[in-house]
Amino acid sequence: MNTPKSLFYLILFIMAGCAQPKEEKAIVYSYVEEPHSYAKPNNAFINHLNLDITVDFENEIIKGKATYDIVNNNSTQIILDSKHLDIQSVMADGKETEFSLGANDKIMGQPLTITIGKNTKKIEIVYKTTKDTEALQWLKPEQTANKTKPFLFTQGQAILTRTWIPIQDSPQIRMTYEANVQVPKGLMAVMSAENPKEKNENGLYHFQMKQAIPAYLIALAVGDLSYKAISERTGVYAEKSMLNKAYDEFSDMEKMVSAAEHLYGKYVWEQFDVIVLPPSFPFGGMENPRLTFATPTVIAGDKSLTSLIAHELAHSWSGNLVTNTTWNDFWINEGFTVYFEMRIMEAVYGKERADMLALISGQDLDDELENLKDTPNATKLKLNLKGKNPDDAMNSIAYDKGYLFLRTLEETVGRDQFDAFLKQYFKEHAFSTMTTEKFVTYLKTNLLEKNKITFNTDEWIHQPGVPKNQAIITSDKLKNVENILQDFIVNNNFDKEVTKDWTPQEWVHFIRNFPATMTVEQMKKLDDLLNLTNSSNSYIQMVWYEQALNHDYHGKNVDAKISEFLNSVGRRWYVETIFKAFKRNNRMDDALKIYEKSRPKYHSVTVKTIDELLGFEPDEEVIK
Known part of the structure; x- marks a missing residue:
């Protein structure tokens, strides 16, 4: 086809204009101010982590390299959180770069500030942990169930992941990750990721977490582990002497997953496994995606304490899927999870058992309110934890007052309407974070105002104690x-x-x-x-x-x-x-x-x- 000469030159002019380099404009991100992280994610943030580490039981350290894909908003530096880590070298775009560790804070550790170029997309840190690393517990063989081989596990929540990985340790920053983990032969490594089902000969394990999660959910355990499947997507890891007990105790896991899906939508993490850790594990359970960490104290021989498994499963929606933006909003994780836990227990074991659990939860709340009577601000759902360790807020207020708030909402608006609301809430906000204020706006728009319902939301969230219009639970x-x-x-x-x-x-x-x-x-x-x-x-x-x-x-x-x-x-x-x-x-x-x-x-x-x-x-x- 022939083209007129004038048109030909016009096309060349337009193409030349399009080819001219344009100055990149900064993108506006909406991360909120974070009281427990040094990261400045509106400038630069991690969106993928690649770990290549060795677990050294003899010296009780983890050492290796962390490589990060970052989103860089025309910044010349990126800030990570670090606490009790030995940072040995840092590279940006494949070349050594300057870095500095700021003043140490007892709670938050140190800011790790790294010099980058405005177009830097990848950084790399060589580091090792130290004897002061708080997330890791190294156990001697005699401290394990089998008493033959050592054990290691991590506990990252709330802000301890920074003590074993230099990271942007804020719940509002989500990332995918993969890892190569070298452990001594005869031991198995498992993570909050796609996991092996058997030990291998060389002790090198590869992991991949394809869904983006906050840093506190990155978890590792290493020990003399075995696996036993309950269903195609559920199963248990434990030391051999505990494996059959754990399997029998948690044999209703598939029923729980099915009940949860029926309530609030598809389980998106593909696999729901539980690992039974040694007795020193500090919590009942930890909701690490794909691999819940659990205490052996829930193995009672009669499934009577398995509400803990229902609780950690519920976190697959409330917490892991929709995450509190900061630890000031911790009730967004835990209040929803206790509510969901009770609903799962009711679906699997009946209303009477769920109501007994709820009443005992209420007793825990009463005790906590009495303990905190001299600090009434600590009994609010929305907290101000600046300058405080967020771990100190992990008490019955977030869990049980949060539950009672949602239970009261359910009884006010009706269960069917509340279930529909929650199902839509999880669907619309999947893989994102939630502030208290954002949730209240969503609640009012999509449930209360829509149904012309008046509810004292502010009193529940921003006032001390428990309002009088609470749900009455009986057994x-x-x-x-x-x-x-x-x-x-x-x-x-x-x-x-x-x-x-x-x-x-x-x-x-x-x-x-x-x-x-x-x-x-x-x-x-x-x-x-x-x-x-x-x-x-x-x-x-x-x-x-x-x-x-x-x-x-x-x-x-x-x-x-x-x-x-x-x-x-x-x-x-x-x-x-x-x-x-x-x-x-x-x-x-x-x-x-x-x-x-x-x-x-x-x-x-x-x-x-x-x-x-x-x-x-x-x-x-x-x-x-």
């Missing part, structure tokens, strides 16, 4: 427990047969409600009848040992049993409850004597809490 079974206890207190009557079908929730409700006037003789009578000091259920043990301390009961060698419990369980909730009882009952000498022996067995998260509770100041040489 016939727990009411019956109260009647049995009252009969025993008044008439000293107790028929052991009434307890034969009790759930742990009924036992806990019974024991927790012992009055202050209960005598040592009455404690002894119950212990003789029910053998509570030697219970095999960790939850029952915790509340019974607390009451033994409260009532100065020393029968059945209970003091030795309490010491044994504190030396074999590292779950912070359990440990803190019992040490608080020692302190409350003026037995600090006994508490400190036990703690000096048990402290080296605890994870740093538990250690920090108990050190502060007991005013314990260790020598520098004492191992965490």
